[in-house]
Amino acid sequence: GIQVEQSPPDLILQEGANSTLRCNFSDSVNNLQWFHQNPWGQLINLFYIPSGTKQNGRLSATTVATERYSLLYISSSQTTDSGVYFCAVADFGNEKLTFGTGTRLTIIP
Amino acid sequence: KAGVTQTPRYLIKTRGQQVTLSCSPISGHRSVSWYQQTPGQGLQFLFEYFSETQRNKGNFPGRFSGRQFSNSRSEMNVSTLELGDSALYLCASSLPGAEQYFGPGTRLTVT
Numbered sequence: 001g002i003q004v005e006q007s008p009p010d011l012i013l014q015e016g017a018n019s020t021l022r023c024n025f026s027d028s029v030n031n032l033q034w035f036h037q038n039p040w041g042q043l044i045n046l047f048y049i050p051s052g053t054k055q056n057g058r059l060s061a062t063t064v065a066t067e068r069y070s071l072l073y074i075s076s077s078q079t080t081d082s083g084v085y086f087c088a089v090a091d092f093g094n095e096k097l098t099f100g101t102g103t104r105l106t107i108i109p
Numbered sequence: 110k111a112g113v114t115q116t117p118r119y120l121i122k123t124r125g126q127q128v129t130l131s132c133s134p135i136s137g138h139r140s141v142s143w144y145q146q147t148p149g150q151g152l153q154f155l156f157e158y159f160s161e162t163q164r165n166k167g168n169f170p171g172r173f174s175g176r177q178f179s180n181s182r183s184e185m186n187v188s189t190l191e192l193g194d195s196a197l198y199l200c201a202s203s204l205p206g207a208e209q210y211f212g213p214g215t216r217l218t219v220t
Contacts, residue, residue, distance in 0.1 A: 101151050
Protein backbone atom coordinates (compact mmCIF):
# COMPACT_ATOMS: atom_id res chain seq x y z
CA GLY A 1 0.00 0.00 0.00
CA ILE A 2 0.87 3.67 -0.17
CA GLN A 3 3.34 4.96 2.40
CA VAL A 4 3.00 8.49 3.78
CA GLU A 5 5.75 10.30 5.64
CA GLN A 6 5.38 13.67 7.35
CA SER A 7 8.11 15.96 8.55
CA PRO A 8 9.06 17.35 10.92
CA PRO A 9 7.38 15.28 13.65
CA ASP A 10 7.46 18.21 16.04
CA LEU A 11 7.74 21.95 15.47
CA ILE A 12 7.89 24.66 18.11
CA LEU A 13 7.62 28.25 16.94
CA GLN A 14 7.12 31.72 18.31
CA GLU A 15 3.82 33.43 17.57
CA GLY A 16 4.06 35.32 14.30
CA ALA A 17 6.54 32.93 12.69
CA ASN A 18 5.96 31.07 9.45
CA SER A 19 6.10 27.29 9.10
CA THR A 20 6.28 24.66 6.39
CA LEU A 21 5.05 21.11 6.90
CA ARG A 22 5.93 18.40 4.40
CA CYS A 23 4.17 15.23 3.28
CA ASN A 24 5.88 12.64 1.06
CA PHE A 25 3.94 9.76 -0.46
CA SER A 26 5.13 6.66 -2.24
CA ASP A 27 2.74 6.29 -5.20
CA SER A 28 0.33 8.17 -7.45
CA VAL A 29 -2.73 9.43 -5.58
CA ASN A 30 -6.25 10.47 -6.45
CA ASN A 31 -6.88 12.25 -3.18
CA LEU A 32 -4.64 14.20 -0.84
CA GLN A 33 -6.04 16.02 2.16
CA TRP A 34 -4.56 18.09 4.97
CA PHE A 35 -6.28 18.04 8.35
CA HIS A 36 -5.84 19.81 11.68
CA GLN A 37 -6.88 17.69 14.65
CA ASN A 38 -8.51 19.80 17.35
CA PRO A 39 -7.98 19.13 21.08
CA TRP A 40 -11.18 17.06 21.18
CA GLY A 41 -9.96 14.77 18.42
CA GLN A 42 -12.01 15.93 15.45
CA LEU A 43 -10.22 16.18 12.12
CA ILE A 44 -10.82 19.58 10.59
CA ASN A 45 -10.48 19.78 6.81
CA LEU A 46 -7.86 22.26 5.68
CA PHE A 47 -7.27 21.39 2.03
CA TYR A 48 -8.32 18.84 -0.56
CA ILE A 49 -5.35 19.10 -2.92
CA PRO A 50 -4.36 16.08 -5.06
CA SER A 51 -2.40 18.54 -7.23
CA GLY A 52 -1.74 22.25 -7.60
CA THR A 53 -1.81 25.12 -5.14
CA LYS A 54 -4.58 26.47 -2.91
CA GLN A 55 -4.77 29.24 -0.37
CA ASN A 56 -7.16 29.91 2.49
CA GLY A 57 -6.29 32.95 4.57
CA ARG A 58 -2.97 32.41 6.33
CA LEU A 59 -2.78 28.82 5.14
CA SER A 60 -1.75 27.57 1.74
CA ALA A 61 -0.84 24.20 0.30
CA THR A 62 0.98 22.91 -2.73
CA THR A 63 1.03 19.37 -4.09
CA VAL A 64 3.55 18.33 -6.73
CA ALA A 65 1.99 15.04 -7.79
CA THR A 66 4.79 14.11 -10.22
CA GLU A 67 7.34 14.34 -7.40
CA ARG A 68 5.00 12.83 -4.79
CA TYR A 69 5.04 15.48 -2.12
CA SER A 70 2.82 18.15 -0.63
CA LEU A 71 3.61 21.19 1.48
CA LEU A 72 1.41 23.03 3.96
CA TYR A 73 2.40 26.62 4.71
CA ILE A 74 1.20 28.50 7.77
CA SER A 75 2.06 32.19 7.87
CA SER A 76 1.98 34.55 10.86
CA SER A 77 1.31 31.66 13.26
CA GLN A 78 -1.16 32.13 16.09
CA THR A 79 -1.49 30.10 19.29
CA THR A 80 -4.75 28.70 17.94
CA ASP A 81 -2.75 27.04 15.16
CA SER A 82 -1.25 24.66 17.72
CA GLY A 83 -2.16 21.02 17.35
CA VAL A 84 -1.45 18.05 15.15
CA TYR A 85 -1.53 18.34 11.37
CA PHE A 86 -2.15 15.23 9.29
CA CYS A 87 -1.68 14.52 5.63
CA ALA A 88 -3.75 11.68 4.17
CA VAL A 89 -3.83 10.16 0.69
CA ALA A 90 -5.95 7.72 -1.27
CA ASP A 91 -5.08 6.02 -4.53
CA PHE A 92 -7.33 5.77 -7.59
CA GLY A 93 -10.61 3.95 -7.22
CA ASN A 94 -10.19 3.74 -3.47
CA GLU A 95 -11.79 5.73 -0.66
CA LYS A 96 -9.34 4.38 1.93
CA LEU A 97 -7.23 7.21 3.33
CA THR A 98 -3.70 6.41 4.45
CA PHE A 99 -2.52 8.87 7.06
CA GLY A 100 0.92 10.10 7.91
CA THR A 101 2.05 10.14 11.52
CA GLY A 102 1.41 13.85 11.80
CA THR A 103 3.32 17.00 12.70
CA ARG A 104 2.73 18.38 16.19
CA LEU A 105 2.90 22.17 15.98
CA THR A 106 3.27 24.23 19.14
CA ILE A 107 3.01 28.03 18.90
CA ILE A 108 4.45 29.88 21.87
CA PRO A 109 3.02 33.34 22.71
CA LYS B 110 -25.79 21.30 5.58
CA ALA B 111 -25.25 19.28 8.74
CA GLY B 112 -21.89 17.58 9.19
CA VAL B 113 -21.07 13.99 10.02
CA THR B 114 -22.46 12.97 13.40
CA GLN B 115 -21.32 10.14 15.62
CA THR B 116 -22.93 8.64 18.70
CA PRO B 117 -22.14 8.13 21.44
CA ARG B 118 -19.28 10.57 21.95
CA TYR B 119 -17.82 8.72 24.93
CA LEU B 120 -18.13 5.13 26.03
CA ILE B 121 -16.66 3.02 28.82
CA LYS B 122 -16.88 -0.74 28.50
CA THR B 123 -15.44 -3.76 30.26
CA ARG B 124 -13.21 -6.38 28.66
CA GLY B 125 -15.25 -9.09 26.97
CA GLN B 126 -18.26 -6.88 26.29
CA GLN B 127 -19.34 -5.74 22.87
CA VAL B 128 -20.03 -2.23 21.61
CA THR B 129 -21.89 -0.60 18.72
CA LEU B 130 -20.98 2.82 17.39
CA SER B 131 -23.14 4.84 15.02
CA CYS B 132 -22.33 7.29 12.24
CA SER B 133 -24.69 9.49 10.22
CA PRO B 134 -23.06 10.88 7.07
CA ILE B 135 -23.56 14.24 5.40
CA SER B 136 -26.81 14.25 3.46
CA GLY B 137 -26.23 12.85 -0.03
CA HIS B 138 -22.98 11.09 0.84
CA ARG B 139 -23.20 7.37 0.25
CA SER B 140 -19.64 6.43 1.14
CA VAL B 141 -18.86 5.97 4.84
CA SER B 142 -15.46 4.97 6.19
CA TRP B 143 -14.30 4.13 9.71
CA TYR B 144 -10.89 4.75 11.27
CA GLN B 145 -9.27 3.89 14.58
CA GLN B 146 -6.81 6.26 16.23
CA THR B 147 -4.49 5.10 19.00
CA PRO B 148 -1.30 6.72 20.35
CA GLY B 149 0.77 3.72 19.28
CA GLN B 150 -0.64 2.97 15.82
CA GLY B 151 -1.88 6.35 14.69
CA LEU B 152 -4.87 6.60 12.35
CA GLN B 153 -5.74 3.29 10.74
CA PHE B 154 -8.45 2.43 8.22
CA LEU B 155 -11.07 -0.06 9.42
CA PHE B 156 -13.55 -0.39 6.54
CA GLU B 157 -15.55 1.50 3.94
CA TYR B 158 -19.17 1.08 2.92
CA PHE B 159 -20.96 2.32 -0.16
CA SER B 160 -24.64 1.67 -0.89
CA GLU B 161 -24.84 -0.90 1.90
CA THR B 162 -21.85 -2.89 0.58
CA GLN B 163 -18.46 -3.18 2.23
CA ARG B 164 -15.99 -2.19 -0.48
CA ASN B 165 -12.75 -2.19 1.44
CA LYS B 166 -11.48 -3.56 4.74
CA GLY B 167 -8.39 -2.77 6.76
CA ASN B 168 -6.18 -5.18 8.62
CA PHE B 169 -8.26 -5.72 11.73
CA PRO B 170 -9.50 -8.95 13.34
CA GLY B 171 -12.97 -10.30 12.66
CA ARG B 172 -14.16 -8.90 16.01
CA PHE B 173 -14.51 -5.61 14.15
CA SER B 174 -17.51 -5.50 11.85
CA GLY B 175 -19.80 -2.95 10.34
CA ARG B 176 -22.83 -2.37 8.23
CA GLN B 177 -24.57 0.36 6.33
CA PHE B 178 -28.27 0.99 6.09
CA SER B 179 -30.34 2.14 3.12
CA ASN B 180 -30.27 5.73 4.41
CA SER B 181 -26.41 5.55 4.38
CA ARG B 182 -26.13 5.59 8.17
CA SER B 183 -23.48 3.17 9.33
CA GLU B 184 -22.72 1.23 12.46
CA MET B 185 -19.58 -0.54 13.55
CA ASN B 186 -19.48 -3.28 16.14
CA VAL B 187 -16.61 -4.58 18.21
CA SER B 188 -17.18 -7.86 19.99
CA THR B 189 -15.24 -9.39 22.88
CA LEU B 190 -13.56 -6.09 23.71
CA GLU B 191 -9.88 -6.06 24.61
CA LEU B 192 -7.92 -3.37 26.44
CA GLY B 193 -6.14 -2.57 23.20
CA ASP B 194 -9.43 -1.57 21.58
CA SER B 195 -9.41 1.61 23.64
CA ALA B 196 -9.20 4.31 21.01
CA LEU B 197 -10.83 7.20 19.23
CA TYR B 198 -13.07 5.87 16.46
CA LEU B 199 -13.65 8.27 13.60
CA CYS B 200 -16.17 8.09 10.82
CA ALA B 201 -15.91 9.92 7.51
CA SER B 202 -18.30 10.42 4.64
CA SER B 203 -17.83 11.53 1.07
CA LEU B 204 -19.10 11.56 -2.47
CA PRO B 205 -17.27 8.96 -4.62
CA GLY B 206 -13.63 9.88 -5.14
CA ALA B 207 -14.05 13.25 -3.43
CA GLU B 208 -13.03 15.07 -0.27
CA GLN B 209 -13.78 13.18 2.93
CA TYR B 210 -15.35 14.82 5.98
CA PHE B 211 -14.95 13.47 9.48
CA GLY B 212 -17.25 13.34 12.45
CA PRO B 213 -16.26 14.29 16.01
CA GLY B 214 -15.43 10.70 16.93
CA THR B 215 -16.36 8.25 19.65
CA ARG B 216 -13.82 7.83 22.42
CA LEU B 217 -13.97 4.23 23.68
CA THR B 218 -12.31 3.19 26.90
CA VAL B 219 -12.08 -0.51 27.74
CA THR B 220 -11.36 -1.37 31.38
